[in-house]
Amino acid sequence: MTPTLITTASDVVTAAMGIAKDAAEGRLGPTDLEAELQVELRNLLGVVVGPDDPAWPVQLDVARAVIAAGGIPTDELSEWVAVQRRRERPDEVDPAQTPPEPVSAPSGSHSPEADAAEAITETPAEPEVVAGLTLVPDPKPAPVAAPPVQADGGSYDPLRGWQPGGTRRR
Known part of the structure; x- marks a missing residue:
């Protein structure tokens, strides 16, 4: 219109x-x-331009009325408070909001020798704890089945009869 x-x-x-x-x-x-x-x-x-806009006082009144009526959830409102505080003090950093400095863990090899060295450096359990434990022998290991012997003497070729590029569709 x-x-x-x-x-x-x-x-x-x-x-x-x-x-x-x-x-x-x-x-x-x-x-x-x-x-x-x-x-x-x-x-x-x-459209909020800022304090130089002639509508700024009315926009402030509307914003206050919306907040007073509970129109903005507290989670969102606290985020806007954090943004405003950051604008007011851009040089200050809140230690609670700053992540800790990264710490690099020492690297080592993953060889059996390194694992054995780690096992040696571990502290042994307390003597009274060890005294309360009883050793249970390992159950008899299951027999390992030998690979099946092929009837053709081991000359099995899984690709025998396969023709590259051939198709089974007719």
Whole structure:
């Protein structure tokens, strides 16, 4: 809806008659008016430029009213507080928010000799704990099956009869 400048009484009457006609024909209803109001308010107040904007005091009042009505969840509000504090003091760093310095673990080889050296350096268990333990012999190991002997004397070729590029589809 483009606003036009109304200068005479007949222009006012014509505009009012246009609105009355739209309302009578169902083209103008409360939902249409609310949608138009939202668009206009968003155009006027939705773009926040900063303190130099003439709408700034109204935007501050709206923001305070939204916060007072509980319109912003506390999680989001605390995030915005953290952002504002960071803007006010950009050089200060909160130690609670700073991750610890990374510590590099010493590297070593993963060979059986290194594992044996680690096992030796481990502290033995307390004597009274060791005294309370009893050794249980390992169960008899399961026999390992020998690989099957092939009937053709070991000359098995899994690719025998396979033709590269051949297809089984007909």
